[in-house]
Amino acid sequence: MAKVKDVVHHIRSKNxxxxxxxxxxxxxxxxxxxxYATSPKLGPDxxxxxxxxxxxxxxxxxxxxxxxxxxxxxxxSPQGGEVERDMHCGQQYVRLLDVELD
Known part of the structure; x- marks a missing residue:
């Protein structure tokens, strides 16, 4: 089963x-x-x-x-809030890497 990290050569997240x-x-x-670009696995759910x-x-x-x-x-919540852990969202893509697309 292909995962996001197997089919992309670059991925980034940002605010x-x-x-x-x-x-x-x-x-x-x-x-x-x-x-994979329109895969439901990359959808809103x-x-x-x-x-x-x-x-x-x-x-x-x-x-x-x-x-x-x-x-x-x-x-x-808006950027820079009291509990913000990644203000620029530069590390948020990591959660997508192991999403199975098939």
Whole structure:
């Protein structure tokens, strides 16, 4: 069973302003992009389970020419809050690495 870390050559997460988090998944080629970019396993339910995101506020933007997908969700609390542990969200992608796509 393929995992995210098996089919992307680069993945990053970052804040997209004080109210959103975004992920960029660069697939290792056209075939991986075609097979997995729109996988339900990269959908709102996964982001709700892993990050507590409201599924209604998960946005999915495939970029075919770059073989990548951008996935964004609204933060559950604004950036820089009292209990913030990763203010720039640079480490949030780690939870996605072992998501099984098949």
């Amino acid at each position: 997209a302003g004080p109210f959103w988090v975004t992920f960029d998944l660069f697939f290792d080629g056209e075939s991986s992009f075609e097979k 996964t982001f709700a389970r892993l990050y507590g995101a409201d599924p209604a506020h998960v946005k999915h933007y495939p970029v075919r020419t770059l073989h990548m997908v951008k996935i964004s969700y609204a933060r559950t």
